[in-house]
């Protein structure tokens with residue numbers, strides 16, 4: 453803030469406006485447009501959004517419960533699964549489960565997409581997934597889409613672990629932020645997946661109401677022809693065509709809205725893997741999990757802790773303050789393998805990986821066999 457409230461310092465205004473833009477791109481203001489407008493006004497006066505948001509923040513006190521895990525690690529989680537006979541596990545995942553398939557994530561310094569978009573000459577890295585920028589400059593996203601197009605990549609052991617949970621009869625639902633469709637490619641049935649940020653299954657003409665759908669293969673062959681191809685498609689369809697992946701500022705699919713509250717409220721365990729948990733509303737799912745359900749994060753670094761996320765993880769707090777959260781620091785693949793081994797399912801997971809999902813796996817002993 454400048455000393456003089458009436459004539460704000462230009463640097464203060466710029467820093468406040470830029471910070472606000474970043475929050476907006478994280479979908480933080482969906483359904484809170486009034487707040488956004490107020491913050492914009494204040495930013496023009498040089499008031500940083502953080503100052504306001506921090507002042508508004510009510511202390512969220514979760515009353516600690518009796519401990520539900522014997523130990524706050526993979527061993528504790530494996531023991532809990534077997535002793536409680538879990539059958540309603542919810543998995544939440546992000547780009548980190550696909551990095552070992554060769555698809556970069558967004559935010560890992562050095563290898564993440566945001567550090568490698570210089571060739572597109574973007575005003576800021578996130579612009580490539582912004583509708584406004586796409587309308588003005590579709591070429592950058594189209595080039596990236598061609599590289600990331602599903603079909604070029606194979607599922608990882610972490611994807612097959614999610615499939616394993618399903619085959620064992622333990623998976624209630626998998627919520628994925630990923631757009632690579634590798635969960636389906638690993639053999640997870642459509643009804644078990646919520647592709648929260650969409651994917652390349654369908655395409656649509658942007659800015660159409662009612663929405664005009666386009667066969668995704670039509671988009672693919674247009675993109676394969678380069679700029680000439682997508683310009684022609686744009687003329688034919690009367691607008692730019694984009695895969696139905698969710699850009700910053702776009703609504704999440706109806707399926708996400710319909711299922712997430714009840715799924716999370718009913719889960720008996722939450723497993724979160726390979727995500728920085730900074731994109732909302734997805735990240736907020738962590739806080740919707742039933743209070744008695746243990747929550748496991750497998751990630752290279754800590755994410756989604758309760759100091760930044762409402763009802764977030766408490767594994768970093770003293771034991772008396774944490775009754776159910778475990779953090780396994782490391783790669784998703786090795787974490788999933790270790791957990792499978794602790795459950796006595798190491799060979800089952802390996803069989804799925806080796807057979808690319810073709811192997812058959814028996815259900816967990818506490819789960820009724822599937823009725824034919």
Ligand code: CNA
Nearest residue numbers: 546547548550557558559630631632726727728752783784
């Ligand atoms: P992110 O913000 O890039 O975070 C990834 C997280 O995973 C970070 O905390 C990393 O440390 C961690 N990580 C990376 N590799 C591993 C690994 N092998 N094992 C364990 N942890 C690892 O990505 P998020 O998914 O959190 O962000 C949400 C965005 C990313 C969504 O909108 C996605 O659509 C988008 N995205 C998707 C893909 C994909 O579909 N594969 C790729 C890149 C980005």
